[in-house]
Amino acid sequence: MARNWRCRQGEIDIIASSGSVLVICEVKTRANADFGSPASAVDVNKQQRLRRLAAHWLSDNPNSRVSVRFDVAAVIGPKEKVTLEVIEAAF
Numbered sequence: 001m002a003r004n005w006r007c008r009q010g011e012i013d014i015i016a017s018s019g020s021v022l023v024i025c026e027v028k029t030r031a032n033a034d035f036g037s038p039a040s041a042v043d044v045n046k047q048q049r050l051r052r053l054a055a056h057w058l059s060d061n062p063n064s065r066v067s068v069r070f071d072v073a074a075v076i077g078p079k080e081k082v083t084l085e086v087i088e089a090a091f
Helices: 044-060
Strands: 002-007 010-018 021-030 067-076 083-087
Touching: 002 044, 010 044, 010 067, 021 044, 044 067
Parallel strands: 021 067
Antiparallel strands: 002 010, 010 021, 067 083
């Protein structure tokens, strides 16, 4: 539905739909997993910000779905050998 949606309060990486559910997806990328999964960077503050941004997007798009799910996509590695993990309903 949208990629890199921006407003004054911040940015949502991916806004998608899965059936009747609106999916807000945060994408985190790291060159390697030496310091853990990129998903661990989505802390409580980031989660709260994404919730506020999702509410803002929904207010601008009132005909949108009412169920919302927050996913995190963790991308690890160089372009030649990337690993992708999608955590559905991460928070």
